Amino acid sequence: MDCKLHPHSLIVLSRSNRRKLHQKLFVGTFTLSSLIGQAYYAPSSLAQPADYCQIPPAEVAAKNVLRVAAQKGDKTSQNKYGEIVKKHLNYVQQCRQKSWLKNQAIWVRLYPCDTRPGALEEVFDNMVNKGYNQIYVATFYGKALLPRTGNTTAWNSVLTQRGTEKTDLLADAIQKGHERGLKVYAWMYRLNFGADYVMVPEGQSAVAINGRGETTLFSGEEGFQKSTDGAGGSVLFVDPYSDKARADYQKLVREVVRRRPDGVLFDYIRFPRGQGAQSIASQVKDLWIYSDESRQTLAALAQNSKGRDLIDRFLNKGTITINDLKEVDKLYPNEVSPLWQGRTPLEGEISMSYEEKFPWIEWDLWQLTLAHASDGVVRFLQKAIAPVEQQGLKSGAVFFPEANQPIGRRGYDSRLQPWDRFPTSEWHPMSYATCNRSDCITDQVRRVVSFAPPNVNVIPALAGTWNKPIEGRPSLDVQMDGIHRALPQINSISHFAFSWQEPELDSYRSSCRLK
16 A cells, blocks of 8 residues: 645654754743643634544644653653543544544554654654544554564564564554554555565465466566566565465464454455556466465366366466367266366257367366456455454455456456455455546445445545645545545545655654664
8 A cells, every 4th residue: 555744734843853842842931831831732722623523733733742741751741741632532532423434544654763752652643633533554564563572473573673672563553542542453465475475484385376487576566577586576475375375374463463453454465466468367377376286276176087187288378279178088088078166068068069169168267267366365365354353353355446357358457356255344445546536536436335245344545645636636635525425325434644644754754763
């Protein structure tokens, strides 16, 4: 999931400017206590609801000053800071109850520098200031947001710096988020395990492979590398039929759920989308079903020897011919028609010429392999959400609204993301269309709503910034207004991402060095 600052947002300062501000606060004719008692603490400024439940600038400034002073150990400031945090929590909760938008969420990645005293408080205060009452914390993206000490999962921890071995940043985020009235979801990649996974014992055997012997081990979704190439990259999709991949991921989910987030969002529940012609899957060799376990599972769908033989030929050659039909008839003369799960032979197929029945059998094979690839995605998700639902937590699926559709007579979106079958309690469509208006974004959401069962909550994910268009999209407020007018039943929306809204702060957090 990829400006200028909003006037209500936290003012982001360079390191030198922060130092100057701290000097002004603690040195000179004005004392800290006088600042707290005067303009920086404005208890009456929340009397009227603000648009989108945002905290007024005077209150934001008061909280910023109090947080900095509280972190320095000033007891009075600590008490006042606690009071204003609670005050803002109550304000946003009450405002959301009156608003059509009951939940406004934001996506965020945490960094090692967020382990610094006061760092999480700064980030989460910023979110409350903008009226957010939910946050989606990046918990697994090829690395796990788990403490290094005791991490027995297949992935390295996000925190590797000396002194952070026991730091549980996810648990800290959940605690500090709850203290501010924020529901905290764990946001986890699904089939994209990250390139480091090939270093795990037996990890290479779990990698997804297509019919050209390519894997998805590459730096971006721009092409593929041969499966024999062990070169590094940031992306690696696994075979959803791999027992190894399933077991490793289940263990990771259980560790995350043990921290008791309010829910878990699963992303990358799909295969990659290639560029150009590779963006459409139109033949079996385009599909990521050629690893051993995927092939074995597919072969098991055959219901007779003719069916098994034709499936194998179809995979190996990428197609079948009339001669293949003739050959399997000679090999298995006691069987009438090739059979596999879901196939019903044509009426009168036994009396048809090879030329007549060939296109139907070849089409059935294509539909079988296409369904096999898609089923793997769904089954992998079903396994993942089991420990989440067992704990009574929300489960959510993140997807592209257009990634589940056919293209032309035979083609299919190469991501093979059958989201209309995702069994989660929440659907989070990434409604990122770029037409410089809200119409195309609303159309994406409308399509998802048309598929959603009554028990599924549709929560659109929007990309952008407040009060300013960016990259072909109108501002977030314009996007939300368009959705509300067209689809008034939508009452929850998320924004991608915190880094877009606060680029300077995010850059500082991602690059600063721990002492």
